[in-house]
Amino acid sequence: MSTAVALLGDFAAKVRAEGLPPELRADAARRVLDVLGNSLAATAEAPAKAVGALVAEWGGAGRSTALGHAAPLPEPSAALLNGTLAHSLDFDDTHLPSVLHPSASVVPAALAVAEARGASGAQLLDAIGVGVEIAVRVGMAGYDPGLGNSVFFERGLHATAICGALGGAAAAAMLSGLAADGVAHALGIAASMGSGLLEANRTGGTVKRVHCGWAAHAAVTAAGLARTGLTGPPTVLEGRFGLLQAFCGDKYHLEPLLDGLGERWELPGIFFKPYPCNHFTHAGIDAARRLRARGLDVTAIERIDLGAPTPVLRTIGEPREDKIRPSSGYHAAFSGPYTVAAALLGGGGLGLFHEDFTDAAAADPARLALAAKVHCAPDARCDEIFPHQFPAVLRVTLTSGEVLEERVDVNRGGPGDPLTADELALKFRLNATRLLTDVEADEVTARTYGLPDAPDLTAFTRALRAPASR
Incomplete structure (x- = not known):
């Protein structure tokens, strides 16, 4: 029988070949716009400055846009910075009941690789859709119905950072042109890289803000290592020393990870946040x-x-x-x-x-x-x-x-009480205009919603660099 990671690789390869349905591409574009707004609003935050200073020290040949920077950065550095921005204000989307913020890791990883590899807008959205789906399904494998909570969370682990590294790696591998086995290897490698502790939520510290950035950085690195020949264990998820046993003990369940994969999508039900707080x-x-x-x-x-x-x-x-x-x-x-x-x-x-x-x-x-x-x-x-x-x-x-x-009883921003298109647009504008002009914000909105038909990302990323170039 195929292992779990092999089935996830097959799933990613199939979507890469066939593409997402139009409604899922449209939903992925909304995720991109939400992440971009949250990120643009965070460029002046201390964690963004700390990470920006570090990646500047690292240097390297740049091929990927980093928000707030006029010059491109190497893909792992851009993913690290953009992922940090995406999670810095705690305004990123949430999947229930896994309690994950999937887009904040997956979108930055996918953007960094898509731009560097010359992907189209549709290819970017397909990879994001798959990456988000894998991230939340891995998170659901660690949800214990009897406990009524995430086992990751109960143990003080930040499932967003752990599962986001896997989802981002799948997206990055797809955009790198890897076949099903290459995606599986990227997932297997990323499983050794994702980490995050929740103690900062309780008693302070700014390290949590970098969790999604580090997950995106790990995702890009894992996909790159898979592309250049490194391999991951075939039973990296369900094995005796695999990710789920290591993080969740015997309280994990494989069914939510694999049941209905590619047929029933979690993506449309993920909650948008109306407020920039937990x-x-x-x-x-x-x-x-x-x-x-x-x-x-x-x-x-x-x-x-x-x-x-x-x-x-x-x-x-x-x-x-x-x-x-x-x-x-x-x-x-x-x-x-x-x-x-x-x-x-x-x-x-x-x-x-x-x-x-x-x-x-x-x-x-x-x-x-x-x-x-x-x-x-x-x-x-x-x-x-x-x-x-x-x-x-x-x-x-x-x-x-x-x-x-x-x-x-029902949270605003989810399927039971969704934000309207106007409310989502208002959220983006209020976020983005902390850095962009109104005209620039309108262009980013238009370019983002136009991604399904964009032959490449040149105009899209140029719009993102505009404020840093001023």
Whole structure:
């Protein structure tokens, strides 16, 4: 029988030969636009500057566009920088219930190789579609239905970085012209390279922002090594010392990885984020916005109780002292109390936006005073729904004794409550115009949506380099 990685290689080779259906190419183009907007908005962030300085030190002959840089970089360096940008603001798309952010690794890896290898727009989108699909399916292999959570997550592992390296490697291998066995080898090599720990979500540090960049860098490197003759183990996923056993022990399942492969696609159901913060906070934000729309007077609040799924509280509610007084704007993005307070006081963009997660905003006395009134606790109904959605319930006790409640069971941005085309366009424009002019943002949008028919990526990448050339 074929091994799991061999079947994934066959899947990639078939799509490479036949192409994705038009609706999936269109969805992949939306993923590209979302990643580009999130990335353009992050070019001034400290992690981007740190990675940019490092890749400048590395040097090398450049063939791939790096956002914010006028000159091209070597493919692994461009993937590292662009992947770091894509995940820096925690605004990237999310797959449930694997709790993965697949596009932030796969798109940068695919872009770097596609440009260097002279791919067409359709070839780029086909590779992205396959890479995202493989990433989330590997993530689903590590989802334990009995536990109701990702085993990766339970063990403190960042599945996005681990699985994103594999998905990115498949995309990069396809764009490198590798056949099915070459894609399988790229996956087998990348499985030794993906890594990431989630402790920074709890107690600080900026290393998590580079996880998707390193996954993209590993993906490009793995595909290159496969192209030049390195091989990976045929049982790299299901073997005794394979990736799934190593990371998940005996709690992994191969069925979600392989069942319906190429027939049932996860890609269209991946959630776009309306807010630039940890996805676990979003339902609480929406509940707060609903209460605010009902006319809630924040000055009359005595206490706020935020109910959420039990596993979520380790990220957004603990340690309580850190969550009610986040140490920076970035850490505020992982705080249930802070995000609820910010939403109750009003925010930018589609509800909350980047200005709500600056260091100054995180230190705002009014927000901190309101955040200190928020108490996080498990909620039984939320536990039943999680992780197919990230629900929340908000109960506000007023000084009069009255209690107001809003429950959000379905996350905004997913199939049950999708962002409209206008909302996605607004998200991109608000992101992109932190660096691009309105005219440049419009051109990038048009070039991205035109990728299915683009014979090459020359005009597309030229538009991305425009702001750095000014």
